[in-house]
Amino acid sequence: MRNDELKKEAIYNQERQEQYLWHQSRVTGLSRRRLLQLMAAGVVVGRQAWGRTSVFQDSAADLPCVVKPTPPELFIARGGANYEMRFDVIPHHQYLVPNELFFIRSHDCTPRLDADSWKLRIDGEGVDNPIELSYGDILGLEAVTVRRFVECAGNGRGFFNIQQHQNALGAQWFLGAIGVAEWTGVRLSDVLQLAGLKDTAVDVMPEGLDDLHVRRPIPIEKALEEDTLLVYGMNGKPLLEDHGFPVRVLVPGWVGVASIKWVGHIQVSQTPLFSPFGSTVPPFENQTYRLFGDAYPPEGILLTRQNVKSAFELPFPAKLAAGKHILHGRSWSGNGRIRHVQVSFDGGEWRRAHLRSENPPTAWVRWIIGWEAEPGEHVLRARAIDETGEEQPEAVPFNRFGYVFDAIVNHPVTIE
Numbered sequence: 001m002r003n004d005e006l007k008k009e010a011i012y013n014q015e016r017q018e019q020y021l022w023h024q025s026r027v028t029g030l031s032r033r034r035l036l037q038l039m040a041a042g043v044v045v046g047r048q049a050w051g052r053t054s055v056f057q058d059s060a061a062d063l064p065c066v067v068k069p070t071p072p073e074l075f076i077a078r079g080g081a082n083y084e085m086r087f088d089v090i091p092h093h094q095y096l097v098p099n100e101l102f103f104i105r106s107h108d109c110t111p112r113l114d115a116d117s118w119k120l121r122i123d124g125e126g127v128d129n130p131i132e133l134s135y136g137d138i139l140g141l142e143a144v145t146v147r148r149f150v151e152c153a154g155n156g157r158g159f160f161n162i163q164q165h166q167n168a169l170g171a172q173w174f175l176g177a178i179g180v181a182e183w184t185g186v187r188l189s190d191v192l193q194l195a196g197l198k199d200t201a202v203d204v205m206p207e208g209l210d211d212l213h214v215r216r217p218i219p220i221e222k223a224l225e226e227d228t229l230l231v232y233g234m235n236g237k238p239l240l241e242d243h244g245f246p247v248r249v250l251v252p253g254w255v256g257v258a259s260i261k262w263v264g265h266i267q268v269s270q271t272p273l274f275s276p277f278g279s280t281v282p283p284f285e286n287q288t289y290r291l292f293g294d295a296y297p298p299e300g301i302l303l304t305r306q307n308v309k310s311a312f313e314l315p316f317p318a319k320l321a322a323g324k325h326i327l328h329g330r331s332w333s334g335n336g337r338i339r340h341v342q343v344s345f346d347g348g349e350w351r352r353a354h355l356r357s358e359n360p361p362t363a364w365v366r367w368i369i370g371w372e373a374e375p376g377e378h379v380l381r382a383r384a385i386d387e388t389g390e391e392q393p394e395a396v397p398f399n400r401f402g403y404v405f406d407a408i409v410n411h412p413v414t415i416e
C-alpha cells in the first residue's frame with residue numbers, strides 16, 4: 001500500500017517534470033537534454049531555479065518514513081508519509097489535538113534535523129540585509145502563541161469518490177487531515193524586518209529542508225499578517241520531527257502546504273515567484289494545489305484559503321447502541337469564526353447544534369446535539385456557516401486533484 005502510493009506520487013511528479021521540460025524547451029529553445037543537464041547542475045532556466053527534482057527512489061518506501069508512532073487506533077494510514085487523525089479518538093472535551101494524534105501529511109520522508117546546526121537564511125532582492133538566524137536567535141525574539149488549524153487542501157478528498165462517484169488523485173482522506181494546536185513562535189513579519197524588508201517586496205517563499213525542498217510563495221500581505229508565524233512550539237512542547245522540527249511556518253486559514261515544515265530558507269522577491277506546489281506564475285500545467293477540471297478555467301485556479309467543513313466525532317461509518325445520545329462534532333473555516341452549525345438526521349429538518357467551546361478565527365468550534373437513536377441504518381449530516389456567510393454546499397464541482405471538498409458529508413450510522 002505504502003509502496004504503491006509512493007510509486008504513484010513519483011509517477012505524477014515525473015509526469016509534471018516532463019510537462020515542465022516540454023514547456024521550457026518551447027520557451028527557451030534549448031533541447032530537452034540540455035535542460036536536464038542544466039537542471040542537474042542547479043542552473044537557473046528561464047525564471048525558475050531547479051535544485052533537486054521531485055522524484056522518489058522506490059527504496060524510500062522501505063525506510064522508516066515518519067518518526068512518531070502511528071498506530072491504527074489513532075490514525076488511518078493513507079499511503080506514503082500520510083496519516084489521518086481518527087475523529088472518534090480525540091477526547092470530546094479537549095479543544096486541541098494532542099501532538100501524538102496530529103495528522104501527518106508530507107510529500108517525502110521526515111528529515112532528521114539538528115537544532116544546534118540548523119540555520120534559517122532570509123535573502124532575495126526584496127530585502128536590504130540578507131541574514132542567517134540560528135535556533136537560539138529565533139527563540140530570542142518576542143514569542144507569540146495562537147490556536148489555529150493546519151488543514152490539508154485535500155482534506156475530505158475521499159468523499160468525491162464516496163458521495164459523487166468521482167475519482168480524484170491522491171490520499172483518500174475522510175475529514176481527519178486537519179488538526180488544531182496551540183502554536184508558539186515569532187511573527188514572520190518581525191523576522192522579515194530584521195532582514196531589511198523593502199517596500200517593493202511582493203512574494204515570500206519559505207522552503208523546506210526535506211529532500212523535495214517543498215516550497216510555496218505567499219503574497220507579502222499574507223506574510224505580514226499578525227498571526228503568520230515561524231513556529232517552534234506545538235501545544236507547549238518543541239515541534240515533533242514530523243511536524244517540522246526545529247521550525248515551521250504557520251499560515252493561518254490557508255491550504256496546509258503553505259505552512260512549510262523544516263524551513264531553512266526564505267526568499268523575498270520583487271516579482272512573483274514560481275513553485276510546482278502552486279503559484280501565480282506559469283507554467284500552470286505542472287503545478288499541484290490548483291483546481292483543474294471542467295468547472296474551472298484551463299490554467300486552473302490557485303488555492304489559498306480553506307473553506308467551511310464539519311465533522312462528527314464518530315468512526316466513519318459508526319455503530320451505536322439504541323437510545324439517547326449526545327453527539328459531538330467540530331466545524332471550521334479558513335475565513336474566520338463559525339457563526340452556527342446545524343444537524344439533520346435521515347434527511348429531516350435542520351436543527352441548531354449547541355456551540356460548546358472557544359471559537360477563534362481559522363481554528364474550530366466544538367458543538368453538541370442530542371439524538372434519540374432508533375435501531376436501523378441512519379445518515380447524519382452537519383453543516384456550518386462562518387462569519388463571512390460562507391456555508392457548506394450539497395456538492396462540489398469536481399477537480400482533478402480532489403481539493404476543497406466542503407460539501408455536507410453523509411455520515412452513516414448503524415443503531416443496534
Ligand SMILES: Nc1nc2c(c(=O)[nH]1)N[C@H]1C(S)=C(S)[C@@H](COP(=O)(O)O)O[C@H]1N2
Nearest residue numbers: 103104105106107152208214256257260261
Ligand atoms: N517542507 C514541507 N512542508 C510541508 C509539507 C511537506 O511535504 N514538506 N507538507 C505540507 C502539507 S501538504 C500539509 S497539509 C502540512 C501538514 O502538516 P502536518 O504534517 O504537520 O500535519 O504541511 C505542509 N508543509
Ligand SMILES: [Mo]
Nearest residue numbers: 152153256257
Ligand atoms: Mo496538504
